[in-house]
Amino acid sequence: MSSESPAHLFEDDSQMLYTTMVGVMMAAIFAAGFHDDVDRTITRLAPEGTNYPFPQETRHHAAKLTSAIGGFLLGIFFWTLLNKLRWEIIRQLLKYRDWLYSPRSYKTKCWFLALSMLVPRKKYLYTFQHVLPHYPLPPLESTCKKMLQTIEPLVTPDELQEIRKEVKEFMNNEGPMLQAILEKRERSEENWVADLWDKYAYLVSRSSLLFTNFCSNSAIEKSDLSPCKIRLQSARAANITYHHIRFYQMVANRTLPPLLVQNLVPICCHRYRYIFACTRLPGLAMDELKTYDNPKHIIVIRKGVMYKVGVYGRDSSGNESILSPRELQSIFQDILDETDDIADTQWNPSVFTTQNRTLWFQEREKLLSNPLNKLNLSDVESALFHVSLEVENPKNLGEEAWHNLCGGGFNRWFDKSLTCTVYPNSAAGGNIEHTTADATMASRVLEYVWANSKYDADGNAHHPSPSHPIINAPCKISWDLEGLKPQISRCLANHQQMSSNIDMHAMKLLEGKGAIKKCRVSPDSFMQLALQLTFYRLHHKTPKTYETAMTRFFKFGRTETIRTVSMDSVAFTKSMDDASYNRSDRLKHLKAAMTHHNKYKLDAMNGRASDRHIFGLYVAAKFAGVAPKLFNFKVLTDYDQLSTSQSPYQFEKEQSDKLNLFPSGGGFAPQTDDGYGVYYLFLGEDRMTIHITSYRSCLATDSARFGEQLRVAMDDIKQLLRNK
Structure with missing residues (x-):
């Protein structure tokens, strides 16, 4: 990458103007008010027996020049001090995480106001890199508690009891030692998990x-x-x-x-x-x-x-x-x-x-x-x-x-x-x-x-200047x-x-998040519960489920896992086709499941989920040469049977305003032989695409059938919400 240009030493033009103004003002003050004192000081400091180093007619000008230089340097000093203070305040403000949980609170509004006053108008790619918060390391007890909550819906009561026992053993034995290894990394690294994730989630894998x-x-x-x-x-x-x-x-x-x-x-x-x-x-x-x-x-x-x-x-x-x-x-x-x-x-x-x-x-x-x-x-x-x-x-x-x-x-x-x-x-x-x-x-x-x-009237690529006489x-x-x-x-x-073996199915829907928002629920939570309902109807079980959360609010952040499945989501999927449940019960379970999903999503975005921490503890155990029994449970080590993801469709307003097209999304392979990969993309208020993958070698899965049932599940949940 090329080095930063000198112009980028100033975050925006206002800072450069401020520096110049301070320098000029200080120079003027020194030259106008103190040149006589400066003149006497220079004369007094001259070695004994020597004449003043400047002729009489240039003394005043020399004093003014010296004062101007001193004033300018003093201005630079104050600008540097104020600029460092400004960025330190921004750094501290960015550590505030509750704005995601309480966006309308008085505290958050004050935080937004303070941040908006300090953020520079002109911004470059890495303008904020040096003030982004470090990725947090959760307490061991908090992660173990959250992990138990995420696996409870996926195991039997007896299995859960056995896992609880091993979690307690882990927290009393290997856990604190492994946590100490990660705490040391947290103190020495700007993101304690970043390079571990690259190496041991991706680069160490031997699969295709x-x-x-x-x-x-x-x-x-x-x-x-x-x-x-x-x-x-x-x-x-x-x-x-x-x-x-x-x-x-x-x-x-x-x-x-x-x-x-x-x-x-x-x-x-x-x-x-x-x-x-x-x-x-x-x-x-x-x-x-x-x-x-x-x-x-x-x-x-x-x-x-x-x-x-x-x-x-x-x-x-x-x-x-x-x-x-x-x-x-x-x-x-x-x-x-x-x-x-x-x-x-x-x-x-x-x-x-x-x-x-x-x-x-x-x-x-x-x-x-x-x-x-x-x-x-x-x-x-x-x-x-x-x-x-x-x-x-x-x-x-x-x-x-x-x-x-x-x-x-x-x-x-x-x-x-x-x-x-x-x-x-x-x-x-x-x-x-x-x-x-x-x-x-x-x-x-x-x-x-x-x-x-851009294309011309004949369909050829637009030809901006300059042209190149010689093309290899x-x-x-x-x-x-x-x-x-x-x-x-x-x-x-x-x-x-x-x-x-990869079965890819894509759907284009002339409906989107607008209709979902009219039901007064989160579009993402809606889709996640629709996916849960679809899987349960097809396979009569609850899948271990992955959804991507962005952790790029932190320096070198990438992703964390949202664990959609909860006891409430299981209760909801079971109730939808069970005649013994009434509409009120189904709606109660649905709302509780959506609340859990949305809360866990915010926790994941804030570095407060459990997956990356458990991953870090697992890697630390490999480093330390220990093998906690906790990491032998299949529910922890198995890949996700339902792997899901979404992303925004707009990023820069300046670019999206010029675009008369929508992106159509994309896809990825399932994580398990009997699982699905689902990528959904909301396009404005009334459009969306969904890509579904599965493996043809598994007779129980079928991407097109999953897509058909997903449409039914979406309609059923909308109907439930509209008639509440």
Whole structure:
């Protein structure tokens, strides 16, 4: 990343003006009121036997100059002092967490007022990084109590009694020692869990990235959620590429505006640096997340053929800049034309990235032993991002999501932080490696890209100046795969089997949170209870459930787990189809379950949930070489049978106001063989999309059937709330 420019030493123009004003005023005061004293002082301090160092006619001017310099330095001192005080007050204000729980309280209103008076008008990407609160470490007793509450609905009374006994043993034996390890980390680290989460939740995993990466889909029309207007594939790819690079440049030079909740409360921007020019490199036991400094190229893939494409050029004045969208379109069209006659997909090492991480590490070592392949790997892994020019059009949104997530084996380098996909019908999505970033960041990039993409009347990419007289032709990458083809064949077959097992279903609904808010409940709580009801009706059991909560109010924060399931949610799902319950009982259980969910969600966003703390204690136990029996219970160690997530659809008002399209969401694989992955996205007040995944190998699960029952559950809950 580039260093901060001198102008950024001042948070905004008012600070620079204030500094100048103070300096000038102090200089004027010194020069006008004290120059005689200064003159006498300088004369008195001169060595004995020497004359005053300035001629008589310049004494007064010298005194004024000296006073002016002193005054200016004094002004700088006071500005620095006041600025430090200002930021320290902001730091202390941001530690106040009750604004989420009591947004309308008098205390919170005063807090908002104080913060609004101190926050600078001009803000840059990392303006607030140095004052964000540290991620809190909850007390051991609090976490154990909350953990028991979350698992109680998932186990039998006898199992719960056994777990309670082990929790008590843990708190009296290993627990305090492990808590002390984490407390030491909390004192020495700005976020005690951040690097532990990256390493031991992501990088240490040996499973295929197919099951941890996530995908995004093309934009859709606001009116009816139909596919966006068709453009030339090369034109769409050009605009997608150009504006991704523009976004990267704003991250690199730190001019990207930070996101502020309610236009006031900052969130952490640290992980923007991993969206571009970043690759997850395989390791024998643990992978490595590597970033690259200022690369100038992307990788384009079509029919398995890979090209290194330079995306910068020099204009007629010799200044370097991004190739214009029209120039990029010409390059993409050349690649499309050159590969049109290729009948069969060409083999390349991409398929290795779909496999077990240790296997891929071993195959990569073989590639590195070949000088040609080593150079190719360097180009592929150091690229800003990849662009895959697809050959076949998806038939619907669900099929598009499946292709974006799975690929065909030779058109997704799963290690890469970002791969953009562009189809012949100009639908465009992406595949994101999850270690690098979460869905909210990828969604913000897409908002910027779609909001700024422009086309002329003929459907070509808009051509802003400057143009570049010399544009380097794409460089075709040739691999030496001698001796690797048998393994490539086996890996391809394995990838095809894993991919075909993923059942992806997408829904577009011409209804949204507006109708839910009329029922006077939280739209997110509504959806979570609808998902619980759907699962229970289909499978007659309560699933261990995960929902993502953002913890980016804290420095280096990422996510925490919202545990939707409660005793009230179980009572609600059981009561809905039980004739022995009346409407009042069902409504009571529903409201109690929603209250629990909303409270737990706020706790998770504030670092007061239990999952990350339990995770930290588990990792600390590994470090300490102890094995508490508590961590042997399946209810704690099993993955979530129902994995859910959502994100905002708007991020920057300036960008969203320019956008006449909606994002269509995306998807991810389920965590368990008999589970579901559900991503839902509210689009304005009366639109939404839902992506559902399951595994075809499990006869009990079916994504389309789950979607149908989810619609029924949503209608049933609305009816219950409306007739209360």
